Amino acid sequence: MTNNKENIVKPKLCRKNSELDLENTLSVQSPSKRRRRGLLESVFPRFRNLSGASIGSVDEEKREEMMTFEEFLGLGVSRQESRRQSKRKRKMRANVVTEIVETERSYVMNLKEILEGYRQPALSNENFTHAQIDRIFGNLAQLYVVQKDFLAQLESVFVKETPQDSNIGVIFSSHGKLLEKEYVKYCRNYGDAIVELARMDTLEVYSSFWEDCRKSRNLPLLKLADFLLQPVQRICKYPLHFTELLKYTEVYHGDYKTCQSANLIMRDLAQVVNDQRREVRKSELSNINNWNSSGSPSKTLPSVLFSCVVKKGVDSRRMIIIPGKILLCKIPDDAEKNLIFDEQIDANHLTVDFSSDSLTIELHCLFKKYTHDISLTIGDKRTFNLLRDELELELKFANPASLDNCSQVLPMMEKAKPAVRNSMVYFWDGIRKKKNFELYKTL
Numbered sequence: 001m002t003n004n005k006e007n008i009v010k011p012k013l014c015r016k017n018s019e020l021d022l023e024n025t026l027s028v029q030s031p032s033k034r035r036r037r038g039l040l041e042s043v044f045p046r047f048r049n050l051s052g053a054s055i056g057s058v059d060e061e062k063r064e065e066m067m068t069f070e071e072f073l074g075l076g077v078s079r080q081e082s083r084r085q086s087k088r089k090r091k092m093r094a095n096v097v098t099e100i101v102e103t104e105r106s107y108v109m110n111l112k113e114i115l116e117g118y119r120q121p122a123l124s125n126e127n128f129t130h131a132q133i134d135r136i137f138g139n140l141a142q143l144y145v146v147q148k149d150f151l152a153q154l155e156s157v158f159v160k161e162t163p164q165d166s167n168i169g170v171i172f173s174s175h176g177k178l179l180e181k182e183y184v185k186y187c188r189n190y191g192d193a194i195v196e197l198a199r200m201d202t203l204e205v206y207s208s209f210w211e212d213c214r215k216s217r218n219l220p221l222l223k224l225a226d227f228l229l230q231p232v233q234r235i236c237k238y239p240l241h242f243t244e245l246l247k248y249t250e251v252y253h254g255d256y257k258t259c260q261s262a263n264l265i266m267r268d269l270a271q272v273v274n275d276q277r278r279e280v281r282k283s284e285l286s287n288i289n290n291w292n293s294s295g296s297p298s299k300t301l302p303s304v305l306f307s308c309v310v311k312k313g314v315d316s317r318r319m320i321i322i323p324g325k326i327l328l329c330k331i332p333d334d335a336e337k338n339l340i341f342d343e344q345i346d347a348n349h350l351t352v353d354f355s356s357d358s359l360t361i362e363l364h365c366l367f368k369k370y371t372h373d374i375s376l377t378i379g380d381k382r383t384f385n386l387l388r389d390e391l392e393l394e395l396k397f398a399n400p401a402s403l404d405n406c407s408q409v410l411p412m413m414e415k416a417k418p419a420v421r422n423s424m425v426y427f428w429d430g431i432r433k434k435k436n437f438e439l440y441k442t443l
Helices: 002-007 022-026 031-043 060-065 079-123 130-137 140-156 169-174 176-200 204-216 224-228 230-247 256-278 381-398 424-434 437-442
Strands: 306-312 315-322 325-330 339-346 350-355 360-367 370-378
Touching: 079 130, 079 140, 079 204, 079 224, 079 230, 130 176, 130 224, 130 381, 140 169, 140 176, 169 176, 169 230, 169 256, 176 204, 176 224, 176 230, 176 256, 204 224, 224 230, 230 256, 306 381, 315 381, 339 360, 350 381, 360 381, 370 381
Parallel strands: none
Antiparallel strands: 306 315, 306 370, 315 325, 325 339, 350 360, 360 370
8 A cells, every 4th residue: 555655646736837747647657547637638638648748848839738727727717818818908909009199190180270271361361460369279379389299209109010019108298297288278268269259250251251261271161169179179088098098008018107107197187177177267357346247248257358557647547358348447556456447438339549659549439419538548559559459359349330341240149949839839829829818718
């Protein structure tokens, strides 16, 4: 019995590959072990004809085909399944990286179309002022320069043959601060741009101009406000792209850690931009005492188009231009105190005379039999030119017939939709038209 026990060699595990030591296993002399060997070879043919070979002498291909101890016990994922999943992840990562680069190219091209198709023609049109163009486009030109450089660096690390090997995370991480600076500035101005465009759409001369610009560049049937929304949408898509990219990036990939860092940076950037859009900036109008803004069409304070200090006689006044109105406010001696409301002028009943030599502006207010003249002096030539442009623009909106090629004022709102035939409104209207008062009373 002792000799039989000594002849029996226990199977050992190969520590390096966690595989069965075939040399010791297949050389077992016990009858029960031989039966197990036959069963093993019948179920797993890959173990056959390896009885005389050691683990070190098995070539690389056969070693990959050999079953691990975990696979033999039915634990974990098989090597074939693992290779299949890894191949699928590489393919999906290649698709995500390609999508990021291609959409970035399309986005930069759209920014170029906006600048060349809308902004440049507006700069050469006499119906636009520089301040008005700045309110509409903001820092879009600077944003285009930053995005163009960003795209160039992104394409430099993009591997066209094997996109999954591209390390793009470092590009996003290095441009995080610069992108945040430009996008925060753009999103702050975006609200004023939408208000200005909505006001301009009420005049035929501006709406037809934007439409001609769109047709000249063969752009999609969208308004300029829709095109200006693209930067806001783009900055919110970056975190979504990196969420997908991390899902299909292996931990051992060289771009994994940089993608993690870029994902956090893009998420923070999108959050900052979103907070800036929601933030209600403190308007200059909120610091005016004794002024009632109830005449404003919206619940919020109207946007300030222009503001400067002028001289009314010997006293200084703060002149604030808002859509359709001009405010003159007294400036207190203490700079920390609020402005004191002096008077309000309606642009619909106003004519203005400008004197470039003396830097004076004469405001002539006429409403029915009431007349009021105000003489204002501006301190410097630059402020005078900016104020003149803004006042001329407000007079155009107040008197649209004075514009060239302007035949009508477009309605601010669409016509109300007719009542649905099966609705109660239509039912009661039918009763009133038929004058069936008896039925009306019974109902």
